Amino acid sequence: MRHFAVIGSGPAGFYTAEALTKAYGERARIDILDRLPVPYGLIRFGVAPDHQSIKAVSKRYEKVATTPGVRFLGNVHLGADVSIEELLHYYDAVVLATGAPHDRRLGIPGDDLPGVVGSAAFVGWYNGHPDFADLDPPLHGPAAAVIGNGNVALDVARILAKTPDEFVGSDIVGHAFEALAGSGIRSISLLGRRGPHQIAMTPKELGELGYLRAATPLVDLADLPPAEADAALEPGLRKSVAHLRDFARAGPDETKPKRILFDFFAKPLAIEGDGKAERVIVERTRLAEDGSAQGTGETYAVDASLVVSCIGYQTPAIPGVPYDEKLGRFPNSGGRIAERLYGVGWARRGPTGTIGTNRPDGFEVAEAIAALFPPEGESSDRPGSAGLDRLLAVRGCDPVPFEDWRKIEAAEVAAARAGNPREKLVRVEDLLRASGH
Structure with missing residues (x-):
């Protein structure tokens, strides 16, 4: 034995x-x-x-x-x-x-402001983890930012965008279901330091965004490389990028009140607000020859009273x-x-x-x-x-x-x-x- x-x-x-x-x-x-x-x-x-x-x-x-x-x-x-x-x-x-x-910290000024949460905490909140049952994320504002370009970021964006009817058949916990039903969020920005060819999003999860009842996924055509460049990608990533191209071609659906905005080449520099998160300061990036993201010096603000960091765990x-x-x-x-x-x-x-x-x-x-x-x-x-x-x-x-x-x-x-x-x-x-x- x-x-x-x-x-x-x-x-x-x-x-x-x-x-x-x-x-x-x-x-x-x-x-x-x-x-x-x-x-x-x-x-x-x-x-x-x-x-x-x-x-x-x-x-x-x-x-x-x-x-x-x-x-x-x-x-x-x-x-x-x-x-x-x-x-x-x-x-x-x-x-x-x-x-x-445990969530990895963003490591930028303002990452400890109320309204900034890690994905482990946010996902744990809507999945009923006892450690995060009392999280109470701010869902009253009109805009949220999700930092990351992986499947967890997609999950967070999708959950924020769904209508109550779309949760039938799920096991989302009651406190999250009720809070999300009363959410005021209408714009969800997905911030990623690099571009569409560097995402870690799988085709199935990306494709789901195209079927949301109240939300449109939006991609800027200018962020996409030439279509012929997709041929060099491995098959799964190529399918994911195909979804992004479909979203870019389709544009906004005016019958749907919510938007999921793919903001590529966007490096968060700081989170600002008067005692709570109100905006993410972002630097525009470009890809270096080694595939890393390099800052261009151009900055802009993304409004967000909820910031969910999906940059990894430890x-x-x-x-x-x-x-x-x-x-x-x-x-x-x-x-x-x-x-x-x-x-x-x-x-x-x-x-x-x-x-x-x-x-x-x-x-x-x-x-x-x-x-x-x-x-x-x-x-x-x-x-x-x-x-x-x-x-x-x-x-x-x-x-x-x-x-x-x-x-x-x-x-x-x-x-x-x-x-x-x-x-x-x-x-x-x-x-x-x-x-x-």
Whole structure:
């Protein structure tokens, strides 16, 4: 028998647990720990609420969680309830799948003004993350700015632009649904330092903007390179740029009251306002030969009482674990951070790739662990789950197992608005109450 602990119950954590069960079969005992009482991490709190088909991958993770030898333990706080040193004592190997839940700061004057929020916070707010339930973003003004040219920026812009009817079938939480229904925002500017050929937006997400009931996506034809230059792009990016060309040709739809403005070659310099965000000062850029954005000295203002920064995330440091401040993640070699300590997903790579990218990550680390502890080798002399359970009992920690997560899920499904799959509970105390803890 071998004992393993996986810290984090998002995609990276579950793919790692799946890989370990395949490598060891009945000889593995795997505990998946999460500080929240609910599993699935990024699937529950990061994937847009109107992208239910993507969230369906949680069914695969449910199968892993109910595999003999695998336990989900929610409501266990790393650091407060158990340390890395203690976990390494109890388990043969510990895998950090903690993701990258913290926003990178913009690092410009005014980025701390009220009205400036990071995408992790804003997405967490409309997805029901307990840490951001009280965010209360300012939606009263007529204009918002979204800084970034990736899919998260698209998600934020799309959510801001949708009508209440367009959220039918989603699991957007009630407090966000009501606030967005009363929003005064009519103009959403997407600010990106470089041009259309440098975006990190996928075709599906871009194409959705063309079907919004009340909003028109607008692209300046002058920002687009010559059409023949698209041939050199990889296929996915070429399709994305084709959407931008379609938006540019179509122009504004006067029957729709909202605008999503793609402002390319726009580098934010500062956020200004009288005690709160009111405008973003932007410098016009141009592409250098190496593809970087160079300032031209030309500046202008973009009105925005809400500024959402979508420029990336970082993994929080953990006491006792090496940490790279510059990269915002755990330094590692092939996933190995230190002896018997590994990282997977964004905690290993940084915030890159899709949900599926985490699967080969988890299997690679599982292979490394199997090489260290051959599946047909001797059994471990470490206490594993039994040792952790005794420690948590002494410290007054009451873990939420998977069967009690199902009670939470049932309560959320029962409370759903008509046409929607669930109404998420957004307070830890409510989640624990629904779980029976």
